[in-house]
Every structure is written in C-alpha cells, then in structure tokens.
Amino acid sequence: MVSDSIAAMPIPSAANTKNPGKKKRTNRSAKLKQCKIDARREQWLSQSAVKNKGCKDGVDDDSHAPPSPAVKHTNRPLEPLNTGGRAEEDDGLIHHDSDSESPTNCPAGVLCGTDSGTNFTGSSSSGGSSSSSTSSSSGGCCSGNITEEEDEGDDDDDDGCLDDWEAMADALAADDKRENPCPDSPPVILPCEGSNVGSPNSKSEGVRFVPWGSGNSRAWRADDAFRPQSLPNLSKQLSMPNPDRRCVGGGPWGRASMPSSCPICCEDLDLTDTSFLPCLCGFRLCLFCHKRILEEDGRCPGCRKPYECEPVETEASVLGGSLTLRLARSCSMIERS
Amino acid sequence: MMISGGGGRSSWSSSTSSWVPTTSVSASGKRIQREMVELNNDPPPDSSAGPKGDNLYHWIATIIGTPGTPYQGGIFFLDIKFPSDYPFKPPQVVFKTRIYHCNVDPDGLVSMGILKDDWSPALTITKVLLAVRSILTNPDPYNAVVPGIAHLYLGDRAKHDDIAAEWTVRFAK
Numbered sequence: 001m002v003s004d005s006i007a008a009m010p011i012p013s014a015a016n017t018k019n020p021g022k023k024k025r026t027n028r029s030a031k032l033k034q035c036k037i038d039a040r041r042e043q044w045l046s047q048s049a050v051k052n053k054g055c056k057d058g059v060d061d062d063s064h065a066p067p068s069p070a071v072k073h074t075n076r077p078l079e080p081l082n083t084g085g086r087a088e089e090d091d092g093l094i095h096h097d098s099d100s101e102s103p104t105n106c107p108a109g110v111l112c113g114t115d116s117g118t119n120f121t122g123s124s125s126s127g128g129s130s131s132s133s134t135s136s137s138s139g140g141c142c143s144g145n146i147t148e149e150e151d152e153g154d155d156d157d158d159d160g161c162l163d164d165w166e167a168m169a170d171a172l173a174a175d176d177k178r179e180n181p182c183p184d185s186p187p188v189i190l191p192c193e194g195s196n197v198g199s200p201n202s203k204s205e206g207v208r209f210v211p212w213g214s215g216n217s218r219a220w221r222a223d224d225a226f227r228p229q230s231l232p233n234l235s236k237q238l239s240m241p242n243p244d245r246r247c248v249g250g251g252p253w254g255r256a257s258m259p260s261s262c263p264i265c266c267e268d269l270d271l272t273d274t275s276f277l278p279c280l281c282g283f284r285l286c287l288f289c290h291k292r293i294l295e296e297d298g299r300c301p302g303c304r305k306p307y308e309c310e311p312v313e314t315e316a317s318v319l320g321g322s323l324t325l326r327l328a329r330s331c332s333m334i335e336r337s
Numbered sequence: 338m339m340i341s342g343g344g345g346r347s348s349w350s351s352s353t354s355s356w357v358p359t360t361s362v363s364a365s366g367k368r369i370q371r372e373m374v375e376l377n378n379d380p381p382p383d384s385s386a387g388p389k390g391d392n393l394y395h396w397i398a399t400i401i402g403t404p405g406t407p408y409q410g411g412i413f414f415l416d417i418k419f420p421s422d423y424p425f426k427p428p429q430v431v432f433k434t435r436i437y438h439c440n441v442d443p444d445g446l447v448s449m450g451i452l453k454d455d456w457s458p459a460l461t462i463t464k465v466l467l468a469v470r471s472i473l474t475n476p477d478p479y480n481a482v483v484p485g486i487a488h489l490y491l492g493d494r495a496k497h498d499d500i501a502a503e504w505t506v507r508f509a510k
Contacts, residue, residue: 264424264458265364266371283459292425293458301459 262286264301278307365423369393372461384466386417394419396462397433400470402509407501408436408473411509415447415469417462427456430465437497437504439481439490440472447472448482 261268264285273286283302285293290307293299299306370393376386386398396417402408414433420426430452432445440448451460451468481487489497 264368266367267364289458296425299457301457304455304457 262289264289279303279305280308281305365419365421366393368424369419372463375461376463379463381463381466381470384470386415386462386466389416394421394423398430398462398466400466400473402505403470403474406474407498408505408509411436411505413509416445417465424458424460427452427460428462428465430469435504435508437486437501438473439476439478439483439487442482446482448480449477450480 262273262285263283265288267286267288269284269286274284276287276290277284278290279300279302281300281303283300285301293301294307373387373393383401383403384399386396389395389397396419398415398417400413400415402411402413404410412434413436416429416431416433418429418431420428430447430449432441432447435445442448447469449468449472451457451465476487476490478487478490486497489500
C-alpha cells in the first residue's frame, strides 16, 4: 500500500533525529503501526460505504465526515501549514479522517486543532511535547491514539511495546468484525467492540460523535437506549487516557487493590486473571478456579449468586485469543474506575 | 493470547484430564498451607487448629466453650478433614469431644449450612471455626440433626441448658 509506506516512513527518521539508539524499537513499532493502519483503513472503507448511503442526520456530521468533499477542501489549505511528511500525502487525509471517527484516537494535533477547533485533549499534548513537528504529525497520522500520545509525551517507553501490541490487537479484532458483510445491521458482538474500542472517545469527544452512535452503531453511548446493560460505564476512558496511570501501580495496569494470588487456589494471578472480573460483587479469582466452579454449582464464591456472565466466557473461548483479553478487560473495568 | 497469558499453567491444565487426583491434591495443598499460615498469624478467639500429624489434610482443632453458655469452661476437640478437592468442597468437621447440641449428631458430625450446600470456596477454616463457635452460642434448632435436643431447646430451654452444662462438665473438662 502506498499510503502505508508513506505513513510509516517518517517515523524512523524522526526518531533518528531525536535518538539514534531507539531505531530498532521504532522500526518495530513502525511495523505495528502499519498493521494498525491496514486495519483502520479497512475499517474506514467499510464505514464510508455505509456513510455514503446516507446517515447525514447529524448537525456536526460534516465536520468529520470523511467522504464529504467539503471537508477535504477545508482541509487542503491547511496542508502547507503542516510540515514534512504530511503535506505530501493525500491518502493521509483519509487516515486522519478515519482516525477522527475511530474511537481510540487523538489525531494529529495540527489538523484536528484547526479543523474542529476544540477538544482533542491528546492532540494538544502530543503536538506540544514532541520536539519535532514531523514526528508529531507522523505519530498522530499513523494511529493517533492513546498509545501514541504516551509515546510522544514521555520517551522512556518500556511498556510502549505492550501498548502497541494491545492497540494492534484492538485494531485487528475490530478489523475482523468489520469484515462482517452488513455493517448496517449491527451483529451481536458489536457491543463488545463498542465498549472497548469505542469508549474512550465519549469523554472528550462525546458531543462530536453523537450522530455516529446512532447512525451505524459504531460506539455505544452511555445513554443509548440500545446499549446493552452489561457494558461497563465509561470506565476505560476514565482510566486509560490518564497519563499518570503509571504512577498508580507497578505495571501498565496500575492497580493497587488487586489481590496478587487467587483466593481459591492461592496461585499467582497472571495478567489474564487480574483483568478478569466474573461477578459484579467484585470477587476475583483465577480462570481455572472460575471454570472449575462453573462446572459444579456455578455460584460466585464471594456473594453466592450464580454467575451471570457465563456467555462471556464461552463466547471468548469460541472466538479466540485476542477477543478473550478484550472481553476480560471490559469486564474488569468496572472496578478499576 | 489466552494461552500465552496462562503461561506455564496451560500445559498443566492440558494434562489435567489424565491426572486429576495428583494435581487437585497439590492445588488444595497450597491453599491449605496458606490457611495454616494465616491461622497462626491471626488465630480466632478461643480456638486453635493445625495439622494433626504430617498429613496436611487432617487437622485437629480446639474450641473453648464461650462464657455465658452451657458449654463454658469446656474444651472441645474437633477433627477437620479436608477433601482432596478442597476448597471446592467443604471440609468435614467432627466433634471428638461429646457435646449436647442439636446441630451435632451422635457421632460428632457438625451439621451447618456452610459445611454443606452453603459452602463457598472463599470460606476458610478460620471462618468455619467462628461459625462453629457461634452455633455453640446460638444453636439452630430448625435445622437440627438431633430432633430431641432441638425440641427440648425450644420447649424447655432451662432443662436443655442444664443437660448441656452437665455434659460439658462430664466430657469436656
């Protein structure tokens, strides 16, 4: 893909100007970003198809509607203002637009700051903190999401690899679902996607995305009538975009109040277990004990109520690896806020 | 991702089907050992418990009769046997000291909801001992295993307490 190579190219060079030693890492992250771009692009392609059929019902819909030519015209005069790699790519605009509609983003600061005029919280910080505008635009352009914001914000990034990996898993899983032939009629699993991928925008950009939530079931809003009750409430976006979250606990999942071992079998809880919250009462246990209990009486050891989210378990095991963690994370968000 | 997250235990679980007894024993052993440490660090009032010999699954416990009850002053010994699939199944608690109580059958077996259907894997021996202590203070005649004692407890509490105190003096001191 032409656009991918263009989008990925500025990253190593920008990193080299800053710190030559980081070349290896940025190369790897460039690959990851390419994958994400692929996923986003397909996402956008399928979405623009839906949009062209016409869900122009929103007031501010056209402010971020990718296929609308008006937007491109308003964007185009801005291009010379932006430096380096961005000005040369038309296709990059598409990525920006797809970013601005995709939930986990904070697109490149310059474009969105001038385009919408407001409230991309991440974009201002990413633009401001990075030393070279090239790197800021390339970072935002590739997959301007929370991960990138952190990458730009502070440059130590030991867990940047992990974040990239998660973001890529999110993007790929979203991509898998996008291949569903009829995005107009939301499939059953879409709420999961909405809760994970779609949640972070509703804090800072909830107003902007009002037409989208109802238009093509891109993301569930908290007050959406069709939103499944099992979805967690605005917890991920409260915790995830917080740049200080590293200070809360040890790892990237900083959580102070977590038990370190399963209260049932006393084995250490791993990452999958710690992000697993099977019951609303908050009683945590490892997946092995949970499975064991489901095979017997199926009641939560903490509150003795029957486990209600068994479908999550079975669905996760059927649908495979990446989704398992996503679902588990969405389950666990309830307590983390 | 699930497999990589599970780490070393994934191979462990795959071999479970052909190797159930040993794995479940070792898993419960870790839990029982943890309970033993916690019991030593924070023992419940007027009671103690620990492995009888070198068998982790067979404990002996003592409960001192609560003052103000007909059991006061008595020292009651209990046997606690952990099933191999503990904590998914409740432990078995047996009074080795004879006691006049409507929830303790003639063989000493304690009958409590949490030791049967209401058992939860989150319960520990510490909590079980507290529960046993509480039924010494407040017997549950409506879920009794010795109907005669329950009947007397409900109909003639004073006589019930006299007999219980007499048994305490005779067997538990």
